[in-house]
Amino acid sequence: MTALQKGDNFPSGVTFDYIPHTNDKTSINTCGVPIKYDASKEFASKKIILVAVPGAFTGTCSEKHLPGYITNLTRFKEKGVDQIAVIAYNDAYVMSAWGKAQGVQNDDIIFLSDTNVSFSKNLGWLKGERTARYALIVDHGKVVYAEKEPAREVTVSSADAVLAELA
Numbered sequence: 001m002t003a004l005q006k007g008d009n010f011p012s013g014v015t016f017d018y019i020p021h022t023n024d025k026t027s028i029n030t031c032g033v034p035i036k037y038d039a040s041k042e043f044a045s046k047k048i049i050l051v052a053v054p055g056a057f058t059g060t061c062s063e064k065h066l067p068g069y070i071t072n073l074t075r076f077k078e079k080g081v082d083q084i085a086v087i088a089y090n091d092a093y094v095m096s097a098w099g100k101a102q103g104v105q106n107d108d109i110i111f112l113s114d115t116n117v118s119f120s121k122n123l124g125w126l127k128g129e130r131t132a133r134y135a136l137i138v139d140h141g142k143v144v145y146a147e148k149e150p151a152r153e154v155t156v157s158s159a160d161a162v163l164a165e166l167a
Helices: 039-043 059-071 073-078 092-101 115-123 159-165
Strands: 015-018 035-038 047-052 083-088 109-113 134-139 142-148
Touching (some): 047 059, 134 159, 142 159
Antiparallel strands (some): 015 035, 134 142
16 A cells, blocks of 8 residues: 545545544543544545544643644534544554543544554555554545645644544
8 A cells, every 4th residue: 555645535444443432431441442434445435534633642642733633623524524533653542641631522522542563564654663643535436635744743644634524
């Protein structure tokens, strides 16, 4: 697999590790058990925003990148987005805790582990040994937006940039 482009089908066989939100484990100190999230299957029937960040709890990711998606969740929903998925190289426990620390208390935004950076590595979108910063819009299995950040700033993968691309 190479970098995804507008018009490509989302690839088959893509899975991430994930801890679903549950009402009995809302504290950052407790998490459920990781399960496999079959992104290829889930993305085939939904309009999904996939946002990749270099790491949970990092400054730019926590202060500049993710907050735009949280703040604009209603706007994304109004544009027909079913779910926002955030991936990083961190394990599922860290990703779950990061979502809770950011105040996300449901599965409208899910936090997925790109285990061993397998997905990002296959795209060629890495930042050293971590996931690069990028965003995809996948509409019922079809990639309609795919942009990797050209530098350190949050530009083409920002919530505002992705919102502008939604029909």
